Amino acid sequence: MKKILFVCHGNICRSPMAEFVMKDLVKKAGLAGHFYIESAATSTEEIGNEVYPPAKRKLAEHGISCKGKTARQMTHADYQRFDLLIGMDDWNIRNMTRIVGGDPESKIHKLLDYTTRRGDVADPWYTGDFEATWRDVEEGCKELLKSLK
Numbered sequence: 001m002k003k004i005l006f007v008c009h010g011n012i013c014r015s016p017m018a019e020f021v022m023k024d025l026v027k028k029a030g031l032a033g034h035f036y037i038e039s040a041a042t043s044t045e046e047i048g049n050e051v052y053p054p055a056k057r058k059l060a061e062h063g064i065s066c067k068g069k070t071a072r073q074m075t076h077a078d079y080q081r082f083d084l085l086i087g088m089d090d091w092n093i094r095n096m097t098r099i100v101g102g103d104p105e106s107k108i109h110k111l112l113d114y115t116t117r118r119g120d121v122a123d124p125w126y127t128g129d130f131e132a133t134w135r136d137v138e139e140g141c142k143e144l145l146k147s148l149k
Contacts, residue, residue: 002148003036005082007092011041011071012052014088014121014133018111020059020066022141040074042095047071058130074099079107086111089120111140114147
């Protein structure tokens with residue numbers, strides 16, 4: 001079983017979008033039993049909060065539910081619990097590496113590094129553009145899944 005943790009700053013926008021898009025993709029591919037997927041935050045700011053309403057709405061537009069998801073913080077132990085720790089931007093990667101104390105097994109990656117257009121997943125917290133974030137997350141998750149098949 002492949003275990004994946006998606007990570008962003010607060011775990012209320014980008015990383016839960018990636019978590020639930022990836023769960024949807026593996027389910028549709030008939031591979032749900034081969035994956036364990038979660039998401040987490042690098043900060044403590046949103047711990048216990050539900051997915052941000054505009055992110056929930058964007059997922060719902062595509063028939064994806066994130067019901068019951070609340071933000072949690074990434075821990076040092078997550079490095080051993082997961083095979084891949086996928087950040088949304090360079091800032092996340094720096095904080096993830098700090099939280100786990102390095103990356104000796106090369107488990108930490110950026111989501112868009114799996115695509116042909118490397119870079120950061122658009123942060124809708126600042127732009128309000130959840131469509132751009134959806135496109136980045138969907139493309140990144142599709143390419144990540146291809147690389148794992």
